[in-house]
Amino acid sequence: MIERNAFALRTSTLEVLAPGSPSIRVLHLSDLHMLPRQQLKQAWVRELDALEPDLVVNTGDNLAHPRAVPAVVQALGGLLDRPGAFVFGSNDYFGPVAKNPLKYFDRNHERVPGPSLPWQDLRAAFVERGWIDATHRKQEITAGGNTISVAGVDDPHLQRDRYDTIEGKADPAADLRLALSHSPEPRVLDHFASDGYDLAMCGHTHGGQLCLPVYGALVTNCGIDRSRVKGPSQWGEHMKLHVSAGLGTSPYAPARFFCRPEATLLTLVPARVDRAATEDGEAVSRSGAGVR
Template structure:
């Protein structure tokens, strides 16, 4: 009898993780005091790790509906694509948000189609760079840029956001060796950093170049979280306890705040989430006390 209940429990967990929780999209809201004194509040929608496949209609509807929130800036931290034929559906569901000011960086899955992997390996070390078909990345990034979003892959830009002058710096995906911080000089202007994968070397590099607020994705929040223990992996060298949410960092006397979004998707070859609902983050940046 005990064996029956164990099997029944495992089956219930599997059904919940695969068929239900992955569809329970949520908007997590938070306020962070980080802007210089006298700044206006900035409402930031952080979206990432969409991993879109063409048949994922519920996810597309959720993304389209995000425009109903008051948004001053969209921050997209990459891994938008989850299928070779996802670019057009992605652009269609993002269209309302593309009409908002935005900045973005890419993740590895914006360059390469997903391939089957052993998910258990993620627990013990970060996954290797994918060896799979290349995607039409430029089609996606060109559409983002034509809509007015700013490409921050190893680039910087200064923008007016909600009446505030903000410098943005970003890196392409460190996880596949595309990041390059060398041309991102330090600045005295208030700076926001973007990266897809929150490796410690990237957090250090962005912080030392003046980023006081950093947005990242990649971790999926752990994707599978164990009660009490939390995330079992971040697929990087970021400690597991920082797999999602907000944390503070200090490097050589310079401080930054990191926001990691657990993302809206997962690989089509690992269609599971447990105690880790798919999310976007709606963050109100406020002036410091």
């Protein structure tokens, strides 16, 4: 219960930009699970604006209380004035409920939604300040001198994803093709990789939340394997995946162990090789080592 307030800033460098593009810094936030009176968390998040990121990405689960929208908006503060994109998670739509933690070991357990949360108010606040709602949309952002093609899906954890709404090859002319989803479900990640996205960003896992030394996460609460529960990894031949361990916990499980709450500052730099061409000559992805 102490570690849940030991907030940490992680850093990582990913080679995902088109050759010759200027490097950019992307702040990845996820899983705040904010309660109105969590002033320590709110103050820590507010200070992240001093990092001056070129782009802010929020992958959902911001709320844990019906009256938490003002707390989230005030915590994000100046970050909302920077270029940003977001998708929502289950705990933007529905409040947390008490449950047996052993259910997390069963991927197919019955999910009981809690009370409805004011996600429309949160979305309106984000959009009003200039952030892009990437849910089931393909849009373009200019950040740090780069053209970024962004697409996202609604939360796969709730079966709300409708990939057919954004299906098709990502923009080959963009400096970065960015995919967003709250839960890193393999079926969605495979679609993104097949359509030529360079980087997928997700949250949801809490990094395992309760981990063991050496062994790591006990569960991921989704379809990915434990080795990908947080941080960067390779997904398929051409796409990178970054999963945030998030900044919060459910109020019914307010504990972390060997898994500090975190935000991540990603430095994106040009890939060392050119994009690979498909048989019809359309450039859709960058060459890279490793397969899922």
